[in-house]
Amino acid sequence: MSFQALKLVELARQSLLSDEAVAISALQYLPEELIPPLFMEAFTGRHLKVLREMVAAWPYPCLPVGALMETPHLETLKAVLDGVDKLLTHKVHPRSRKLQVLDLRTVQHSFWNTRAGREDAGSSAQAVSDKQIVKDLPRYALRRRFKVLADLSLRFSANEYQTYLLQWAEQRKHFLQLCCSKMQIVAFPVDSIRNVLKIFQPQYIEELELYSGWNLPTLAWFSPYMGQMRNLHKLFLASIQKIKVENISTDLEKCVTRFISQFSKFNSLQHLYMNGIYFLSHRMKQLFRCLKSPLETLSMTDCVLSQCDLNSLCQYQSLCQLKHLNVSSVELFDLHLTDLRVFLESVIETLQTLELEHCGMRDSQLSALLPALSQCSQLTKVNFYDNDISMPMLKDLFHHTANLSQLTLELYPAPLECFDDMGVVLPERFSLVCSQLMDALRAVRQPKKVSFATYFCHECCSRSIYDLETSLCPCWQ
Ligand SMILES: [Zn+2]
CATH class of the missing domain: 3.80.10.10 (Ribonuclease Inhibitor)
Known part of the structure; x- marks a missing residue:
């Protein structure tokens, strides 16, 4: 961004944010390039009314707002989601209705560097940034319906930010596509997981971390949900009941088989991490046989491996590019x-x-x-x-x-x-x-x-x- 443009942004920022009503009425006349720096200003200054209008009038295909949310703030989230509601109920100037994806993931996003004057990206900034926006998104995000992308870390119970987002999302699940690419589950109540997976459909999850403290029957109950995560790239399992193979009854054996069979449903699993998973001892062969895609990472730490588990390592194509x-x-x-x-x-x-x-x-x-x-x-x-x-x-x-x-x-x-x-x-x-x-x-x-x-x-x-x-x-x- 040139010096003159930066100066203009600063003037606009001072005058607009000192009077929210003026700012809101001026939004549709603002040059497009002034919108991202003003959005950041409204975001960090928590000018929630301006923020809501700016979301509704956002002139780019994606709004990577999660990158700005270092600490989740409920009122800011509400303002952003209100903006989406306003956009989707068509109370928005047609010129402005360009937004397709609301990205709530707290990942770094190059958009703000090139569009919001964080760095001087030169005249090619716009072209570079458009390509980058597309590159930073999962491929499914670019198709059809309005998308909301979020990562969910569900630890013990949902916090107020997550509760609001989940309720908002549930009420709109028929006209929005809700995609969670990374899900972390830490001792989260089983029934609540079922509800979350009705809202954020499992097929969009690419990374699952499960530190559950569950016993085998609960893991078996969850297994079909895991199997629906067919686009999973990375699976991390830990803190499942440490039961030795000689103590597994016929009923528990069924639980293990049910769990293992899910691995045949993953189309592109690349990274498999298992810590403290004892019940797979003597069963690695069964698991490796189910894998459909080549693994890049195999981490089996604090596990019990038998000679036949070691022997099975070299029998499957899915491991030969490790x-x-x-x-x-x-x-x-x-x-x-x-x-x-x-x-x-x-x-x-x-x-x-x-x-x-x-x-x-x-x-x-x-x-x-x-x-x-x-x-x-x-x-x-x-x-x-x-x-x-x-x-x-x-x-x-x-x-x-x-x-x-x-x-x-x-x-x-x-x-x-x-x-x-x-x-x-x-x-x-x-x-x-x-x-x-x-x-x-x-x-x-x-x-x-x-x-x-x-x-x-x-x-x-x-x-x-x-x-x-x-x-x-x-x-x-
Ligand atoms: Zn010492």
Whole structure:
């Protein structure tokens, strides 16, 4: 925006917002480019009447108002939704009826930078911004009916902002399309979820985070709703009843089967995160078999994996383009890792991050992975923290990473030689051993960020870390 234009905006802002009635009557005569900066002014100054009229007269296809709502404010939301009501009931000057999408998602939006004078975007601002608006929206948002986009974080119970939005949306669901792209459910009442999913239809949800605290029957009840989220890209599951596979009765078995079968309904699932999900032990094969699209991320942390689960990793096409594998806090010490090696060999072209933190691995197990690891040339991050590995084994590991030139972060366990018989770290020995290991690594290639760490201290819950310098846990200071 030029200096003259900025000055004009400032003059218009002062005169218009000092008299809301004048501002409202002048709206239809304002040049289009003055509207976004004035909207921001009305928004931050909470000039709610002006705001309502500006929404109704918005001259662009999308109003990304969520990007301005750092903290949700109920009265501002009401004014914005009143503006939409006014627009949709045709009490608006026809010239102004261009708005198609109200975007309430609190994501950064380039619109305000280019249109509202936050930066000097030059003469091509309008063209760039139109393309950008389209790019920043989900594809379904550009079709047919008026759309309201919102992300919902449902934690324990709906807050007053969400309650208002949900009621408003429910009353208008026959002539608006309500789309929630990201839904987070944290211990939210089951009946309320059913009502929310009647308003915000599941097929628009692209990301679901579920920290429910539910038992298996409740998860089974919810499962068909999850299956309706057929455009889900990312699924995060945690805090589901930690039930061991040997304690699952025939009835609960049906619940598990019902849950797993939903995975065959996802058309484009790319990222699957599961934390503390015990009931899938021995059933990963069933789950992988259901996947229809290639996964980029598979994170199974604090889970229980069996040998046949590991074996099933390399049997399915849906996993052979994996970029991120995280099996941290999964006990691997009594498993043969040959199956994991075979799997790693199948993803050497794509794997970018590998996390095997706190897996109870010993030298022989890590050794089994090395032939595959040495070929994973796309790796940018490896994490082997909290495994019982010796110094010679770590040196051997470094030799196998000679060709991994993309590595930017490497996390290794402090080797066994750094501890006394009781498992207490010996500070001087820790520094000496780790500096020798750094030298050994540098002899192989030029590393970027490297850390060696002990387990978390039982007293202070911190680690002692060596990353060129030694920082011991606070207990030593
Ligand atoms: Zn400590």
